[in-house]
Amino acid sequence: xxxxxxxxxxxxxxxxxxKLYENLKERDVKFVTDSEIPIKNLYTPLxxxxxxxxxxxxxxxxxxxxxxxxxxxxxxxxxxMRLFSGHGTPEETNKRWKFLYENGETGFSAAVDALTFNGxxxxxxxxxxxxGTSGVPLYCIDSLFALTEDIPIDKISVALVxxxxxxxxxxxxxxxxxxxxxxxxxxxxxxxxxxxxxxTVGYIPYKNCPPNHILRLACDFIEWTVPMKNVxxxxxxxxxxxxxxxxxxxxxxELGFVFASACSHIDNLIERGWKVDDFVGRLAFHLAAHKxxxxxxxxxxxxxRIWYKLMKKYDAKDPKxxxxxxxxxxxxxxxxxxxxxxxxxxxxxQALEANLGGCQSLHTNSYDEAICLPSxxxxxxxxxxxxxxxxxxxxxxxxxPLAGSYFVEWLTDEIEEKVWKYMDKIQKVGSIDKALxxxxxxxxxRDAFHKRRMRIENNEEIMxxxxxxxxxYDDVTDVFRTNKxxxxxxxxxxxxxxxxxxxxxxxxxxxKLRNVCEKEExxxxxxxxxxxxxxxxxxxxxxxxxxxxxxxxxxxI
Amino acid sequence: xxxxxxxxxxxxxxxxGHWRGGIVVSRxxxxxxxxxxxxxxxxxxxxxxxxxxxxxxxxGLSIHSGAHFAYTQDVIDLLKxxxxxxxxxxxxxxxxxxxxxxxxxxxxxxxxxxPGTITKDIVDFIRTNVKK
Numbered sequence: 042x043x044x045x046x047x048x049x050x051x052x053x054x055x056x057x058x059x060k061l062y063e064n065l066k067e068r069d070v071k072f073v074t075d076s077e078i079p080i081k082n083l084y085t086p087l088x089x090x091x092x093x094x095x096x097x098x099x100x101x102x103x104x105x106x107x108x109x110x111x112x113x114x115x116x117x118x119x120x121x122m123r124l125f126s127g128h129g130t131p132e133e134t135n136k137r138w139k140f141l142y143e144n145g146e147t148g149f150s151a152a153v154d155a156l157t158f159n160g161x162x163x164x165x166x167x168x169x170x171x172x173g174t175s176g177v178p179l180y181c182i183d184s185l186f187a188l189t190e191d192i193p194i195d196k197i198s199v200a201l202v203x204x205x206x207x208x209x210x211x212x213x214x215x216x217x218x219x220x221x222x223x224x225x226x227x228x229x230x231x232x233x234x235x236x237x238x239x240x241t242v243g244y245i246p247y248k249n250c251p252p253n254h255i256l257r258l259a260c261d262f263i264e265w266t267v268p269m270k271n272v273x274x275x276x277x278x279x280x281x282x283x284x285x286x287x288x289x290x291x292x293x294x295e296l297g298f299v300f301a302s303a304c305s306h307i308d309n310l311i312e313r314g315w316k317v318d319d320f321v322g323r324l325a326f327h328l329a330a331h332k333x334x335x336x337x338x339x340x341x342x343x344x345x346r347i348w349y350k351l352m353k354k355y356d357a358k359d360p361k362x363x364x365x366x367x368x369x370x371x372x373x374x375x376x377x378x379x380x381x382x383x384x385x386x387x388x389x390x391q392a393l394e395a396n397l398g399g400c401q402s403l404h405t406n407s408y409d410e411a412i413c414l415p416s417x418x419x420x421x422x423x424x425x426x427x428x429x430x431x432x433x434x435x436x437x438x439x440x441x442p443l444a445g446s447y448f449v450e451w452l453t454d455e456i457e458e459k460v461w462k463y464m465d466k467i468q469k470v471g472s473i474d475k476a477l478x479x480x481x482x483x484x485x486x487r488d489a490f491h492k493r494r495m496r497i498e499n500n501e502e503i504m505x506x507x508x509x510x511x512x513x514y515d516d517v518t519d520v521f522r523t524n525k526x527x528x529x530x531x532x533x534x535x536x537x538x539x540x541x542x543x544x545x546x547x548x549x550x551x552x553k554l555r556n557v558c559e560k561e562e563x564x565x566x567x568x569x570x571x572x573x574x575x576x577x578x579x580x581x582x583x584x585x586x587x588x589x590x591x592x593x594x595x596x597x598i
Numbered sequence: 599x600x601x602x603x604x605x606x607x608x609x610x611x612x613x614x615g616h617w618r619g620g621i622v623v624s625r626x627x628x629x630x631x632x633x634x635x636x637x638x639x640x641x642x643x644x645x646x647x648x649x650x651x652x653x654x655x656x657x658g659l660s661i662h663s664g665a666h667f668a669y670t671q672d673v674i675d676l677l678k679x680x681x682x683x684x685x686x687x688x689x690x691x692x693x694x695x696x697x698x699x700x701x702x703x704x705x706x707x708x709x710x711x712x713p714g715t716i717t718k719d720i721v722d723f724i725r726t727n728v729k730k
Contacts, residue, residue, distance in 0.1 A: 155612070155613045155614040155615070155663055156613065158615070159613050159615075161613060166641075167612075167613055167641065168612055168613035168614075170612065170663075170665035170668035170669060171612055171613060171614060171663045171664075171665045174663050174664035174665050175614060175662075175663050175664060240615065243615075244614075244615025244616055244617065245610075245615040245617045245638070245639070246615060247613040247614075247615060247639055248613075287618075288618050289618065377713065377714055378696075378712055378713035378714055379713075379714050411693070411713045411714075412693065412695050412712075412713070413664070413693070413695060414664070487621065487625075490618055490621055490622050490625070491622070491625055494622050494625075494626070494717065498716055498717065498718070504714070506714070507714040507716075508716070514696050514712045514713070514714055514715075515696045520695040520697055522664075523664060596617070596621070596636070596638065598621055598624050598625055598628065598634070598636055
């Protein structure tokens with residue numbers, strides 16, 4: 042980007058400046074990013090000497106999309122303010138959603154409970170005490186009606202945060218509900234998380250099936266919604282680096298996990314006979330905005346460029362398919378139970394990273410999340426945090442304001458290079474289901490847990506209130522408690538449904554599902570039929586378990 | 599030194615998959631020289647059976663789901679029923695509000711570790727208080 046003679050002059054001047062600096066003492070800390078990239082004291086045009094504006098950065102909405110996926114970015118449309126939310130019962134969650142909507146939220150996101158995640162009905166004693174404690178219980182079609190009552194789901198997009206093991210039944214319930222309400226599902230907008238790594242290394246799965254089947258279930262859902270055009274405007278998968286990043290892996294690993302996983306899904310759909318352009322335009326991503334301000338911004342910018350290059354590798358033709366569209370969540374693991382109000386500041390800084398990085402959608406954490414599910418007050422503060430940025434800060438006057446910063450452009454390159462290498466390391470193990478079944482990813486997570494713990498306990502990573510200026514862990518915020526009656530309410534809901542449905546008809550449909558699972562055909566059409574007839578999520582998942590078996594993940598300590 | 603190693607069963611009651619806490623503490627206890635049996639997901643019967651069979655000194659329960667009262671009470675009840683409650687120390691860790699600590703201690707939990715715990719504190723507590 043700079044003339045050779047000019048760069049030579051800069052080099053000479055820099056040498057002079059460095060001599061002045063030579064004897065100045067620096068503080069005794071390591072100047073590195075969170076992913077341990079060493080950072081220089083100063084960046085200059087010399088760090089960008091090989092860069093070409095058009096090839097490497099270019100204009101927003103143009104390859105390689107470093108500056109953003111859309112030409113107008115936030116001058117055209119702000120990001121979607123989408124708070125991940127769910128607790129107690131579908132009715133209570135509906136109330137919370139309406140409260141947030143009335144206060145300016147522009148997208149919904151369903152946080153489901155552990156039973157919904159694992160395909161366990163509340164009538165099963167295994168998880169009964171956890172009904173509604175960590176999210177909304179969505180066990181049957183009636184729950185979906187209650188969740189979305191009086192909510193204009195044709196106008197506002199809904200993210201269903203369920204993973205491949207239960208994405209077919211839960212989303213089929215949602216689509217059936219929408220059809221019965223009279224909506225044309227081919228026009229519905231929304232997202233299903235459907236991420237194989239979330240319920241394998243992000244959380245450990247409880248009685249789920251082996252990874253090769255989980256990968257196929259994820260691809261069944263993508264195939265049925267997008268290339269088969271049943272719900273073509275839906276985002277059928279949201280590769281969720283966020284969840285494993287929260288475990289302690291770094292920014293480079295986060296993108297490595299995400300892109301290696303995305304490639305395995307693309308390969309699977311190509312094997313099924315689809316062309317890349319038939320579906321990749323609807324694949325979406327969900328990344329973390331963590332503690333290292335500039336590294337996270339560089340990560341978002343690098344991610345767009347990597348995705349573009351990957352799409353070129355896959356020979357995608359339609360430029361609409363080159364854009365890396367992503368949701369961001371601020372880092373829950375950066376929050377402390379000690380001095381919880383400081384979490385508001387942490388979250389605000391992380392939200393700013395997401396916006397300066399050009400996200401399409403954003404969740405901001407509530408200040409009480411290190412202790413409990415968000416209270417209404419804390420959720421409102423989280424939403425207002427985004428609105429302070431959108432309505433008061435004026436950071437959106439221009440697109441990608443950090444482009445051209447010697448440091449940010451240099452760091453974007455560094456991250457990109459390291460991600461390619463790390464992706465390669467994962468892909469050498471094989472497709473993403475192999476990286477799971479061989480235990481490779483579990484070891485990576487284990488090492489990350491350990492490293493993070495050592496860093497915090499050795500004060501190399503500061504957590505205010507914990508390892509610097511420590512205060513005792515004592516609740517100084519009200520603790521939000523989920524509804525204790527939720528279990529009785531949900532068992533009653535299921536019982537009512539079972540009394541109403543045609544059990545003989547349902548049995549026949551479930552038999553067909555068994556057959557489809559054995560033959561490894563796409564499960565979605567039959568899961569649509571089954572959930573319409575009142576099958577519960579647990580009943581569908583029990584058939585998966587029966588046919589494919591239960592998988593014990595190779596955890597590493 | 600022939601001192602018997604402290605034996606710890608680390609278990610996750612219920613079905614919630616937040617696994618980082620349990621693994622991090624397990625590793626720290628193992629690094630501190632304790633014998634660590636990682637039970638992973640276990641229901642109440644499995645926890646108590648494993649604790650008896652493995653002759654453990656400590657049961658660590660890792661609970662992040664908000665259902666800590668229900669699971670902990672069930673484990674304690676069954677340990678009492680089997681007559682081993684007095685022999686085994688119960689420690690609880692996870693996303694547990696500090697407000698709940700007194701009641702959990704009253705129920706029979708030796709100590710509770712919430713967010714932001716330094717693992718050395720757990721090691722020290724076990725070393726000082728385990729019944730030998």
